[in-house]
Amino acid sequence: MKLNGAQILVDCLKSEGVKHIFGYPGGAVLHIYDALDSCTTIDHVLVRHEQGAVHAADGYARTSGKCGVSLVTSGPGLTNAVTGIATAFTDSIPMVVISGQVPSAVIGSDAFQEVDAVGITRSCVKHNFLIKNADDLAETVKKAFYIATTGRPGPVLIDITKDATIAEIEYEGYPETIEMRSYQPKVQINTEQIAKAIAVIEKAQKPIIYSGGGSVIGNASEALTTLTRNTGFPITQTLMGLGAYPATDKQSLGMLGMHGTYESNMAMHDSDCIIAIGARFDDRITGNLEKFCPYAKIIHIDIDPSSVGKVVGVDVSVIGQVNDVLHALIQGLKGKTLSNIDTWWKQINEWRKVDSLAYKTTEGIIKPQTVVEMLYEVTNGEAIVTSDVGQHQMWAAQYYPFDKPRRWINSGGLGTMGFGLPAAMGAKLAEPDLEVACVTGDGSIQMMLQELSTMLQYHTPVKIINLNNGYLGMVRQWQEFFYEKRYAMSYMDALPDFVKLAESYGHIGIRVEKEADLKPALLEAFKQKDRTVFLDIITDPTENVFPMIPSGAGHHEMLLAGRDEMASTNDSGLNLV
Amino acid sequence: MRHIISIQLENESGALSRVAGLFSARGFNIESLTVATTNDPTLSRMTIVSVGNDDIIEQIVKQLNKLIDVVTVTDLTATEHIERELVLIKISIDNDTQAKVDTQLDAFNAKIIDAAEEAYIVELAGKSQKINDFINAFDADKIIEVSRTGVTGVCQKIES
Ligand SMILES: Cc1ncc(C[n+]2csc(CCOP(=O)(O)OP(=O)(O)O)c2C)c(N)n1
Ligand SMILES: [Mg+2]
Numbered sequence: 114m115k116l117n118g119a120q121i122l123v124d125c126l127k128s129e130g131v132k133h134i135f136g137y138p139g140g141a142v143l144h145i146y147d148a149l150d151s152c153t154t155i156d157h158v159l160v161r162h163e164q165g166a167v168h169a170a171d172g173y174a175r176t177s178g179k180c181g182v183s184l185v186t187s188g189p190g191l192t193n194a195v196t197g198i199a200t201a202f203t204d205s206i207p208m209v210v211i212s213g214q215v216p217s218a219v220i221g222s223d224a225f226q227e228v229d230a231v232g233i234t235r236s237c238v239k240h241n242f243l244i245k246n247a248d249d250l251a252e253t254v255k256k257a258f259y260i261a262t263t264g265r266p267g268p269v270l271i272d273i274t275k276d277a278t279i280a281e282i283e284y285e286g287y288p289e290t291i292e293m294r295s296y297q298p299k300v301q302i303n304t305e306q307i308a309k310a311i312a313v314i315e316k317a318q319k320p321i322i323y324s325g326g327g328s329v330i331g332n333a334s335e336a337l338t339t340l341t342r343n344t345g346f347p348i349t350q351t352l353m354g355l356g357a358y359p360a361t362d363k364q365s366l367g368m369l370g371m372h373g374t375y376e377s378n379m380a381m382h383d384s385d386c387i388i389a390i391g392a393r394f395d396d397r398i399t400g401n402l403e404k405f406c407p408y409a410k411i412i413h414i415d416i417d418p419s420s421v422g423k424v425v426g427v428d429v430s431v432i433g434q435v436n437d438v439l440h441a442l443i444q445g446l447k448g449k450t451l452s453n454i455d456t457w458w459k460q461i462n463e464w465r466k467v468d469s470l471a472y473k474t475t476e477g478i479i480k481p482q483t484v485v486e487m488l489y490e491v492t493n494g495e496a497i498v499t500s501d502v503g504q505h506q507m508w509a510a511q512y513y514p515f516d517k518p519r520r521w522i523n524s525g526g527l528g529t530m531g532f533g534l535p536a537a538m539g540a541k542l543a544e545p546d547l548e549v550a551c552v553t554g555d556g557s558i559q560m561m562l563q564e565l566s567t568m569l570q571y572h573t574p575v576k577i578i579n580l581n582n583g584y585l586g587m588v589r590q591w592q593e594f595f596y597e598k599r600y601a602m603s604y605m606d607a608l609p610d611f612v613k614l615a616e617s618y619g620h621i622g623i624r625v626e627k628e629a630d631l632k633p634a635l636l637e638a639f640k641q642k643d644r645t646v647f648l649d650i651i652t653d654p655t656e657n658v659f660p661m662i663p664s665g666a667g668h669h670e671m672l673l674a675g676r677d678e679m680a681s682t683n684d685s686g687l688n689l690v
Numbered sequence: 691m692r693h694i695i696s697i698q699l700e701n702e703s704g705a706l707s708r709v710a711g712l713f714s715a716r717g718f719n720i721e722s723l724t725v726a727t728t729n730d731p732t733l734s735r736m737t738i739v740s741v742g743n744d745d746i747i748e749q750i751v752k753q754l755n756k757l758i759d760v761v762t763v764t765d766l767t768a769t770e771h772i773e774r775e776l777v778l779i780k781i782s783i784d785n786d787t788q789a790k791v792d793t794q795l796d797a798f799n800a801k802i803i804d805a806a807e808e809a810y811i812v813e814l815a816g817k818s819q820k821i822n823d824f825i826n827a828f829d830a831d832k833i834i835e836v837s838r839t840g841v842t843g844v845c846q847k848i849e850s
Contacts, residue, residue: 231704236715240758243704260758295700295761419752422745 118247119144119278122211123152125254128287131155131182133173133542135166139186140226141213144278158542158571161563163190165535167197167210168561172536174206175522176497177543178332180262181208187215188226191272192233196529198268199237203526204353205330207266209257210238217245217274230272239267247280255291264298265417266330300416302433302441309429310388310412311445317386319408319457320346323369326353326525327391327415327435333357334518336439337390343443344451347461349377351392352510353525360514361494366461367470367514370398371662372507375469378660378668380461381406389413391435394424395526404667414438469660470511472674479628481505481580481652485512488550488578491635496548497522497540501533501557504586507658509552531560534577538564541573548639549575555608556585565618568645576638577647579611582654590657595664615647625650692721693747694766694773694843697736697754701727705759709736712757718742718750722775722840733761737842739818766843773843776815779825780834782808787832798824809834 116124122145126134135158138146149157160166163185170181181201185194191212201208215224231241240260242253250273257269314320328337328350334357341348341364348358349369358365367374369381381387387409392398399405405425413420413427414435421430431438472482485508488496498513499522500506506523515521522540524532537551558579568575588603612622621644625634631650638646659674699705706725713720721739728735740750747765754763766773783791795802795812798820804811814824818841825836 232707235704235708235711241704293758296758417756419749419756421752423749426745 114284115281116284117144117148117279117281118250118273119148121247121250121282121284122254122273122278123148123155124284125251125287126182127152127154129180129254129258131180133158133170134182134184135160135169135173135539136184137163137166137186137190139188139190139213141187141215141275142184142190142211142278144275145184145211145213145273157184158538158567160535160567162561163193164197164531165561165564165567167194167208168200168529168532168535169539169542169564170208170210171197171201171206171532172499172522172539173543174201174208174539175204175536176519176540178519179207179543180258181206181539182211183208184211185213186226187213187230188228190226191228191230195234195237196531198234198270200524200527200529200532201268202237202239204326204524205266206268207262208268209254209261210268210270212270212272213278214243214272214274216276218276220245220274230270234270237268238270239265241270242272244271244273244277247277247282250277251284251287252291255288256293259291259293260296264296300433302431302437304441306429306431307438307441307445310431310442311449313386313410313412313429314344314388314446315449315451318452318454319380319384320344320386320388320454321366321380321384322346322348322388322390323351323381323392324348324354324357324390325351325392328354328357329391329518331391331416331435332518333391333436333439336436336443340439340443340446343446345454346388347380347458349373349381351395351398351525352523354392355510355521356515356518359516361516366465368510369668370395371400372511372658372660373662375467375660375671375673376461376464378662378671379464381409382668383460384409387411389415389427390439391415393420396424399424400662401665401667404670406668467673469671469673472656472659475653477628478653479625479631479650481508481582481656482512483628484578484580484631484650484652485509485552487632487635488552489513491632491639492548492550496520496550497537497544499523499533499537499540499549499551501551501553501560502528502530502587503554503557504582504590504656504658505552505554505557505580507587508580530557533557534561535564535567537575537577538568538571538573541575542571550578551575552578552580554586555579555581555583556605558611559609562614565615565620565645565647569619572643574641574643574645577615577645579647579649580652581608581611581649582652582656583608584654586654586656587658593657611647611649615645620645620647622647622649691743691747692739692741692767694771694841695738695740695747695750695754696764696766696843696845697738698728698761699734699736699757700759700761701732701734702759705734706736708757708759709738709754712753713738713740716749716753718746722838724840724842735842737840739841764845766845770846771843772846773817773841774815775818775821775841776813776839777821777824778803778837779812779814779828781810781812781828782832782834783810784808787829791828791832794827798827800824
């Protein structure tokens with residue numbers, strides 16, 4: 114069959130099972146858009162900014178577990194997409210981004226809307242391709258999806274020159290399989306390592322499971338739950354891992370790290386056996402490395418060998434798909450007697466009594482924590498919650514206990530303000546029957562505000578919970594603690610009227626200033642099944658996120674709300690961010 | 691410690707910059723880098739000399755393996771291996787110095803590949819240390835230009 118490159122590309126995407134593409138047109142991709150127009154099985158979502166396209170594809174991928182797909186034009190289209198690509202890369206999200214490129218004949222001539230897409234994205238993609246020839250399209254698309262979705266997932270960019278989309282060639286169909294000698298994502302689990310891990314687990318007196326984003330991305334929630342229940346061990350989860358193990362279960366200690374719970378961080382610090390599962394010892398988790406888990410033997414389970422030993426030396430590593438490794442562990446532990454850890458649990462329960470997430474309420478002022486707690490109540494803990502970046506993100510993670518994976522969607526690794534709204538749109542398209550709430554802040558929401566327009570066009574009703582504290586709150590908090598309250602550029606004067614703004618985009622806007630109005634407003638918002646509702650909630654501008662491990666401190670040196678004066682940080686602390 | 695890392699990678703445009711970019715992005719050090727195609731035209735061989743402690747070298751090897759274009763990564767220094775480097779030196783000569791230069795060339799078994807009236811171009815292959823010694827053997831002000839290839843190497847085991 115003779116087809117042009119654009120038609121071939123669309124057929125490849127169809128064969129790959131792609132249902133949604135998030136994109137924005139331009140000269141270099143017009144042939145592709147022309148071919149997409151007559152395709153009935155793929156819905157294209159026309160965003161208002163390419164960063165929004167990539168975040169939406171990302172939110173779709175995180176929610177559904179499928180590969181997100183995004184399409185942008187050359188030059189500024191691609192550069193606008195880069196933040197989204199880097200966001201997906203840092204959190205290992207499967208994604209294929211297709212970008213147009215100037216005709217191959219003019220590459221390198223500084224042509225109109227030419228940028229070196231492969232060069233610009235090289236360090237924030239799992240892999241990228243430049244296609245100058247229609248003959249290479251089908252195989253490359255197959256490779257791109259294969260690479261993006263296997264092993265440790267990540268975004269793959271396919272940059273296609275305009276002439277490659279125009280050229281007519283004989284198309285032999287989308288390849289069924291692909292072999293790459295340089296990429297072998299399947300790993301055989303090393304049974305010796307499993308045996309070593311079990312030997313360590315058997316001896317553990319103070320064990321803890323530390324689970325990360327890999328348990329969510331690797332669909333290992335069930336196995337993780339079984340392992341945790343079978344062993345009776347306490348479990349703590351990272352910001353990226355929330356939901357893989359039910360947060361409301363009694364073995365769950367909550368999140369760990371900079372804003373983790375007291376019991377999680379203390380248990381990590383005192384533990385003699387840490388089972389790290391799909392987690393990468395990020396600096397927001399470890400705090401000061403010199404003080405990190407001084408007594409523990411560490412077992413590290415990960416798909417990516419380069420994660421092992423990168424930050425923290427480990428005693429036993431098991432490389433493989435998290436789910437497979439967990440099953441092997443569960444199997445291997447059958448019939449083994451583990452140490453009695455009653456004393457350990459007793460100690461943990463003592464730490465729990467500290468109640469590190471307790472916060473003071475003030476008459477007449479809405480506390481952001483209360484908003485999240487009420488959101489939980491109103492949605493029965495069943496909503497998909499996306500967030501932006503800042504204090505509101507931490508409060509959402511702390512006060513909305515997630516019991517299921519893929520319900521908590523946030524930019525944990527890159528910390529990209531602007532992620533929340535387009536991600537919510539992607540999430541809603543992936544799970545139209547679930548409620549989607551975007552917990553955001555007055556700063557973050559303004560970074561991708563234009564997507565409100567897209568959300569109207571494509572009927573993706575989400576509830577926007579704007580924790581409006583009038584500040585770049587997280588920046589203000591750090592300035593309060595570490596810069597002697599010099600609030601340089603963290604206060605935004607001249608905020609827009611978010612209600613009118615929502616209305617002008619065709620949505621419902623509700624402003625909430627009194628605590629008494631909060632619950633009714635939330636109920637009203639979620640009653641509006643088919644509408645996007647923007648709740649502009651005026652919250653305490655001075656509230657800080659606690660508990661907190663200040664930079665340079667260890668897990669056992671947490672600051673608790675209302676109980677500690679914030680010590681000014683030491684030199685090494687100031688070097689950290 | 692100094693390590694010689696030998697990489698087989700797909701002979702595709704961009705593969706070199708992926709490797710080079712990895713080293714600069716992650717702050718790994720490169721002492722030298724050589725690359726050329728092998729007898730299999732779809733494969734290139736790249737040899738990198740890097741200095742770092744065991745943890746850093748382990749990360750380098752792991753990160754290289756993660757690159758999609760990379761087929762194999764071997765730390766040659768971990769096994770019996772042969773390493774060689776080639777240097778071309780342009781050295782000025784005159785009636786007073788020629789004899790001395792000639793003896794030095796003989797001592798190192800170096801070859802004159804171009805002899806003009808005022809300068810030689812000489813060639814020597816060997817381990818990096820030998821090349822260093824060779825260069826240092828000349829009066830610095832007589833050396834017009836030095837061009838070294840960087841190290842390449844092979845592992846001595848028969849199967850590879
Ligand atoms: C794109 C981007 N720019 C800057 C930052 C740095 N930053 C982190 S949190 C934050 C403040 C966010 O303010 P807001 O959205 O109002 O949330 P709040 O902390 O007040 O809840 C800033 C500026 C970032 N994470 N992302
Ligand atoms: Mg704010």
